[in-house]
Amino acid sequence: MAPIDVKKICCIGAGYVGGPTCAVIALKCPHITVTIVDLNQSRIDAWNSDDFSLPIYEPGLVDVVKQARGRNLFFSTDVDKAILEADLIFVSVNTPTKKSGVGAGFAADLNYVELATRRIAAVATSNKIVVEKSTVPCRTAESMRTILESNSHGGARFDILSNPEFLAEGTAIKDLLSPDRVLIGSLQTGEGLDACQALANVYANWVPKERILTVGLWSSELSKLAANAMLAQRISSINALSAICEATGANIDEVSHAVGFDSRIGPKFLRASVGFGGSCFQKDILNLVYLSESLHLPEVAAYWRQVVDMNEYQKSRFSKTVVDTLFKTITGKHIAVLGFAFKADTGDTRESAAITLIRDFLSERAYVTIYDPKVEESQIWQDLSEACPNTPLETIKKYVTIVHNVIEACKDKEAVVIATEWKEFLEIDWQTVYDHMTKPAFVFDGRLLIDADKLRKIGFKVKVIGRGDSTQ
Ligand SMILES: NC(=O)C1=CN([C@@H]2O[C@H](COP(=O)(O)OP(=O)(O)OC[C@H]3O[C@@H](n4cnc5c(N)ncnc54)[C@H](O)[C@@H]3O)[C@@H](O)[C@H]2O)C=CC1
Ligand SMILES: O=C(O)[C@H]1O[C@H](OP(=O)(O)OP(=O)(O)OC[C@H]2O[C@@H](n3ccc(=O)[nH]c3=O)[C@H](O)[C@@H]2O)[C@H](O)[C@@H](O)[C@@H]1O
Numbered sequence: 001m002a003p004i005d006v007k008k009i010c011c012i013g014a015g016y017v018g019g020p021t022c023a024v025i026a027l028k029c030p031h032i033t034v035t036i037v038d039l040n041q042s043r044i045d046a047w048n049s050d051d052f053s054l055p056i057y058e059p060g061l062v063d064v065v066k067q068a069r070g071r072n073l074f075f076s077t078d079v080d081k082a083i084l085e086a087d088l089i090f091v092s093v094n095t096p097t098k099k100s101g102v103g104a105g106f107a108a109d110l111n112y113v114e115l116a117t118r119r120i121a122a123v124a125t126s127n128k129i130v131v132e133k134s135t136v137p138c139r140t141a142e143s144m145r146t147i148l149e150s151n152s153h154g155g156a157r158f159d160i161l162s163n164p165e166f167l168a169e170g171t172a173i174k175d176l177l178s179p180d181r182v183l184i185g186s187l188q189t190g191e192g193l194d195a196c197q198a199l200a201n202v203y204a205n206w207v208p209k210e211r212i213l214t215v216g217l218w219s220s221e222l223s224k225l226a227a228n229a230m231l232a233q234r235i236s237s238i239n240a241l242s243a244i245c246e247a248t249g250a251n252i253d254e255v256s257h258a259v260g261f262d263s264r265i266g267p268k269f270l271r272a273s274v275g276f277g278g279s280c281f282q283k284d285i286l287n288l289v290y291l292s293e294s295l296h297l298p299e300v301a302a303y304w305r306q307v308v309d310m311n312e313y314q315k316s317r318f319s320k321t322v323v324d325t326l327f328k329t330i331t332g333k334h335i336a337v338l339g340f341a342f343k344a345d346t347g348d349t350r351e352s353a354a355i356t357l358i359r360d361f362l363s364e365r366a367y368v369t370i371y372d373p374k375v376e377e378s379q380i381w382q383d384l385s386e387a388c389p390n391t392p393l394e395t396i397k398k399y400v401t402i403v404h405n406v407i408e409a410c411k412d413k414e415a416v417v418i419a420t421e422w423k424e425f426l427e428i429d430w431q432t433v434y435d436h437m438t439k440p441a442f443v444f445d446g447r448l449l450i451d452a453d454k455l456r457k458i459g460f461k462v463k464v465i466g467r468g469d470s471t472q
Helices: 018-028 041-047 061-068 079-085 111-123 140-151 172-177 190-203 217-248 252-260 281-294 298-325 353-363 377-387 393-399 406-410 423-427 430-435 452-458
Strands: 008-012 033-037 073-076 088-091 128-132 158-162 182-186 212-216 334-338 367-371 400-402 415-418 442-445 461-464
Touching: 008 018, 008 079, 008 111, 018 033, 018 061, 018 073, 018 088, 018 172, 033 079, 041 073, 061 172, 073 079, 079 111, 088 111, 088 190, 111 128, 111 140, 128 140, 128 190, 140 158, 140 217, 158 190, 158 217, 182 190, 182 217, 190 212, 212 217, 217 252, 217 281, 217 298, 281 298, 298 353, 298 442, 298 461, 334 353, 334 406, 353 367, 353 377, 367 406, 377 393, 377 400, 393 400, 406 430, 430 452, 452 461
Parallel strands: 008 033, 008 088, 033 073, 088 128, 128 158, 182 212, 334 367, 334 415, 367 400, 415 442, 442 461
Antiparallel strands: 158 182
């Protein structure tokens, strides 16, 4: 049998991954009809909105959707119809960390993957290639196959592929248009390899063939967890070194530069920070920890666990620096927090370090004023409510103010904390900020963004992560 020629694609899950990924497939493959479906009506309405106020912010995404929507790209809540018509179905639903039951706090919650898989089994009447796009534990494809085969009807055959996504938020469109690699895992059977080739042919419309890697199913699933674990490990390593820099007077920028110059190490992903955030690093490492423990490999589990522990340490170390520097108390003091998203160029706040910092400041009964260029106010209130479960929102609102620009955020504050590396923070008029702050005026840079010497000359007391300089 030859690989099928994919003509219709359905993507279940119109989130940060399903939306941009399948929009780019539609853009690059005008001969394929791509329908992205979701149960969430308001999300689909936003994808279909006349003014392109899409549910997620990604540079370049609106242009892609403008070109393809209505041509061969469609967004819908009619999940069954899209499944029925498709030759190939991406499962791109959320896989959060389990909150209760076996593996709570570590294992991935596969409920959404299972429900989507059961829906495919219930609806499909013809052969389908089912592609795991969500990040899942190793051997999830086996469970999907069992569900599909036990519930199939009308003689439909299912081939399961793993095709994990490596895009980063903020650069999703760039990453999708020019990926380092596309990874496709399949069973090494005739049918499995044909299905793999069918998907490879879709990507080959714009991705050079040598960047399309084909491997076994389990290797593909594990490679995704491994890539995220190793990326996060680099950040925890550099953040661990930033603590040594602060204690010794070494400069983390210089250390990163010197270390990264070694071609075996490389310069990327060595930027010290207030801690990594985002929906995936912590979740995927905890998933790997759980997998290792389930496989009776406690030393392996402990090794990866430490990457998350170091990240928690980095956040609490930063909060403590703020308290200690502000004369060991921030009770009743006013602090501006610049940035709430987990990184620049996204409105996503999942696991953002800013949330932990603000929670810590509120526990000391400080007043916090937040400015972020992209995060919605409602999202900030929701995140702070979840972070402080024992504090009613009305109480949180007495201590927290959300404003719309940097100057307003910093006015009459004792301290400014930089939590996200938004480009516009590079352009801040620090003299004006200083003139309007309570003195002594402190700046705490958790993102290596500011010119500390320049700010000190203005009169600020400055603390930068990974720099040993005093506040003088
Ligand atoms: N956010 C990111 O940058 C990346 C995420 N991933 C992985 O991709 C997967 C998806 O992540 P996101 O897109 O960020 O999640 P998300 O939460 O933004 O989107 C998931 C969507 O799936 C929908 N959904 C859930 N169950 C459904 C069902 N049965 N039928 C129809 N729709 C359903 C939800 O309503 C939601 O809109 C996760 O496994 C994540 O680990 C992988 C690479 C990057
Ligand atoms: O599986 C996923 O969800 C994705 O997770 C990350 O992407 P993302 O979380 O969107 O963004 P990153 O650029 O990796 O940043 C993650 C966090 O690390 C922080 N970071 C990053 C790099 C660095 O040098 N230092 C640092 O503190 C960022 O500020 C951010 O809080 C990976 O980079 C993607 O390859 C992967 O597909």
